[in-house]
Amino acid sequence: MTEKTMQEIISFCKRKGFVYPSSLIYGGMANSWDLGPMGTELVENIKRAWWDRFVRGRSDMVGVKTALIMNPSVWKASGHLDGFSDPLVECKKCHTRHRADHLVSESEWKELESKLEGVEDKEKFMRENLPACPGCGESDFTAPRDFNLMFKTYVGPVENEDSVAYLRPETAQGMFVNFQNVLTSSRKNIPFGIAQIGKAFRNEITPKNYIFRSREFEQMEIEYFIEKPKEDKDWQEHFDYWRKEMWEWIDFLGIKRENVEENDIPEIELAHYSKKTIDFEYRYPFGVKELYGLAYRTDFDLRNHEKESGENMKYRDPKTGEEYWPHVIEPTFGVERTLLAVIVEAYEKEELEEGDSRVVLRLPFALSPVKVAVMPLMKNKEELVGKAKEIQEKLLPSFTCDYDETGSIGKRYRRQDEVGTPLCVTVDFDTLEDDTVTIRERDSMKQVRVKVDELKEKVEEVIEKGSL
């Protein structure tokens, strides 16, 4: 298999309608992306599968959908107002802006940062310790300033300190602030989780790597509340359980385990709320980078919300009557990172016999945007076209079903292979005689003849089984 380049993936995604640059007719919008028809269906399938698996399919999980603009006090308690910032330096020569902790490695930066406070001439210190500016090759930076990553806006007709608000930088706080509401109305007992799928926003200084790091993104996230641990193994057991669950989800996506690495985040790099974090890193074309995260957040959030709001955020054990802040295990799944990993993994240029080749998107059938494509052998034969459209209408209530009449059958098969369609159904002259059609499977390219009456069941069976 030849290496896949990002350029190739980006161009493929645009051409086939997975991902478009946002506001493209206006020259785009700073690393912002829209999902086209194929990307929308693929993401919809990913999200539904995640929700059915982790929320609907479990007796210990409930879902919420919380506001994107929350009361600013939430971000005080969570630590985002004070601590959610990147060290921003500006090159004094070419005036480009950079994250100091990206110019060096994260741990190198932590070390520099710890020394910085005592330094008199901070610019000189930067000059001596940061590498050359990626913009101009010089090394002359301003002293770093903390740039808060939350998007700011104003609610109501007056713009002042009282009306300032932020777009949420994570979905997690929506679950924490509703902890008591959910307890009361769902009557769950610990351990149980609250899940949410939704948008979050980070005003990144340098968004990059396509949809991997953009300012607007979607998270699928679980806050799993556990008993206050007496010893480390109490939370470690839950942590390991979720680690296993995450690996199984990765399997489900069709991502090979050999392309994912666990990265146990060193203590010095842990977020302020976390006592342990594992990143699941995927081998993207631009490097091995975070796909998912699993964090042990301790009781940091509930404890702080109680402190900040004055409201009781404790759980009362129904048996012992003991009151405590539950501890939290947090599995986080980025939607766009999933989408990109799934596409990169599935994208394949395959050499066929006799010098032929094809691009095939080997998605798990359950994720394919289009499940079946119906094709009349020729587009200028009314009976074939009519029959094909009739079959499409019959399949549509049960499957996403495309209709394609343009080009040779071979070309149309290739077109469906490219977007990962598991099955093609061809209507030919025999169909008009004996009411059978040819169905052809994406991976094996095997073809069989099926009765139109039995087509729906056959498609169902193949999608379920994952092969013809």
Place this chain on the structure above:
Amino acid sequence: MTEKTMQEIISFCKRKGFVYPSSLIYGGMANSWDLGPMGTELVENIKRAWWDRFVRGRSDMVGVKTALIMNPSVWKASGHLDGFSDPLVECKKCHTRHRADHLVSESEWKELESKLEGVEDKEKFMRENLPACPGCGESDFTAPRDFNLMFKTYVGPVENEDSVAYLRPETAQGMFVNFQNVLTSSRKNIPFGIAQIGKAFRNEITPKNYIFRSREFEQMEIEYFIEKPKEDKDWQEHFDYWRKEMWEWIDFLGIKRENVEENDIPEIELAHYSKKTIDFEYRYPFGVKELYGLAYRTDFDLRNHEKESGENMKYRDPKTGEEYWPHVIEPTFGVERTLLAVIVEAYEKEELEEGDSRVVLRLPFALSPVKVAVMPLMKNKEELVGKAKEIQEKLLPSFTCDYDETGSIGKRYRRQDEVGTPLCVTVDFDTLEDDTVTIRERDSMKQVRVKVDELKEKVEEVIEKGSL
């Protein structure tokens, strides 16, 4: 049936986990709302059904998911930067702010507004023509100023004119700016539609009526592109088709047609882009108000985007080669307004025999957040509890399935009736003997005995049929 009050609905929604006030532990956030576990599942069912019906189930529709923060030029072309504002007046006595067009009727305001430009002393004119301030009863207002309803933010580390951006006030423009992208990658021919479900934001001066008008909301929207009409009946046919489709969707939601009125918006009140709009208005407890809208947008948007961007936004007829801007029929469905109408419609206090009564949420079974609840007759009998949990685990992969062991069976039935659960399954001592359970239906309260082996199929059948 007794009248339903908003107070009753709001309290019900909070208690049962449909809707919580957002950021409640911090005193809330200006008419902002979170969905609890029940509301999240109900909305998820509504959105999936809408998507399956209008996108996946049709051969003439594709979906997109576009960015919430778009290039600001989009809002120039769409008219939102210049025209999307409300007339804001401030009471000079009590300093409350109001929408002038809400102090009088919309058409009265249009008339006042048309005269206003020529008036010398605008404050006097306001004093003479506006009713008393709802805040203090006086009538002394400032001259109205146009308050733009788009939330403003800044992208990147510098706050200036170049970095200003807006949260989208509607999803529609995401479909328009991607018109050519979608044409290229999906190869659809006119007529066809592009659909999207997603958040939009309006910085309302006075959000009100619970989740009916909040600053953050979600839309399910279709832009349906049709041939350039030669005469009015050409677009009217499509318009009528979609009117019918919307009525059928309303039926599907279980909303009685007698509770919905069509309101043909008078020309003077039409939005700047529309040549005809019909509102579907629901009989909410606070009055008959817009549920859905159906608008004929002409070619306003594509034409303006071509003008503003310089990019070709035309469609080329594959047969005639003619190039033109397609016209657009736009059916819009508010998610929160649907949720509220569905709950209000389904909520019922029912008098039973012998002076008993219950609250029952008569949701269509397909929409119910929980499809089935499993209950052991007694919670202190291990075999019953074990068996009930075993049955729950068996049903969970196929249905949202609750487990409830608290209180008498009658009380547990009532609890499920309240959230609209179609079926309750009771595990009793006979179950341990003959492996049968009692299933009880919400509406008829009828009970039948079913073999555990056949339970899954039975539940499927009842959900499908809508009754036991």
